[in-house]
Amino acid sequence: MATIKVLDIGFGTGVLTKKLYDDGYEIYGIDFSRKMLEIAKDKMPSAKLHQYDFSKGLPKELENIQFDYIISTYAMHHLEDKDKIKFINKLKKQLFNDGEIIIGDIAFETRALLEQCKIKTGEWDDEEIYIVFDELKKIFPKEDISFTTISHCAGIIQLKNYPNLYL
Template sequence: MLDNKGFDLWADGYDEAVGLSEEENSYPFAGYKNVLSGIFQEIMTKPNAKVLDIGFGTGTLTTKLYENGCDVYGQDFSQRMIELAKEKMPNAKLFQGDFSKGLALELREGKYDFIIGTYSLHHLTDEKKISFFNELLNKLNEGGKLLIGDVAFSSRAELEKCRKEAEDKWDDDEIYFVLDELVKSFPNVTFKQKSYCSGIISIKK
């Protein structure tokens, strides 16, 4: 797992690295643009939505939301990522913090229409995901949604198939989403598959 120093070092080349994987339709970023587009379109159904982005990175998706009238909040543990995102979104409220320890203090009092996480929450263990998701759901306005775009699978068998095909490219430090297992804790969860290794997970308050 990359620590915050690792992400600081990777920040300037992150978008390029993602783009190469996406263009090749290869793990882990196959379907990346479709994932971000799907989340963007969902949020655009609510004008001027208040959005919290967990692990926003360089702000690829968040910047589009910001440019289209959303009130943007964010948390990332890389100071360099925050600096790059701030250049694109000078009026966004962006805070540094390790989300494996929960929300940053500055974000705990707010309520949001959407809370999103794209290719970030796979750094949490399955147990930590459940507790953190419950914390996030409590921060949503009535009818709000938690939207997660990430490496994700309908079943454990599909994950194992992808692991076998990826061979030495597979990242054993990342813990991916399996809908069949997530539904046990969140019965109203839905999943829209966007590629053989990615999709959008939605949990409505």
């Protein structure tokens, strides 16, 4: 059986990807921090990890590779919403037909819930731009996109291309 290819965007120290690596997944990743790359490389010597700024897209070495899963945890909030959308559109092209993008981050189903959390928390980092799912969903009407709440301020966004059959 072919190995499952996973690309991790902003892998950090590889907390998440190391588990997949140990389970035999073929791991690719990008992170712009050299320190993070060194730590992750130590844990996952065969992973193809690249030091690269994802606000510029993907490095050349990854441009022609198709992935089963593209994952990202607690990293996408560094992009402005318009840049997230541009990036997600780019990533979609790198998925196999039945591939999936999975983003776990501080995220809210609606803007009202985000505003509620902002008030409750009392402190907010305005430099971080959190996903509001029902706004994102409108941008991707042709995709199978879902949101799972995991806490009062975090969620998982899963996005699949509809199979060609339904287009």
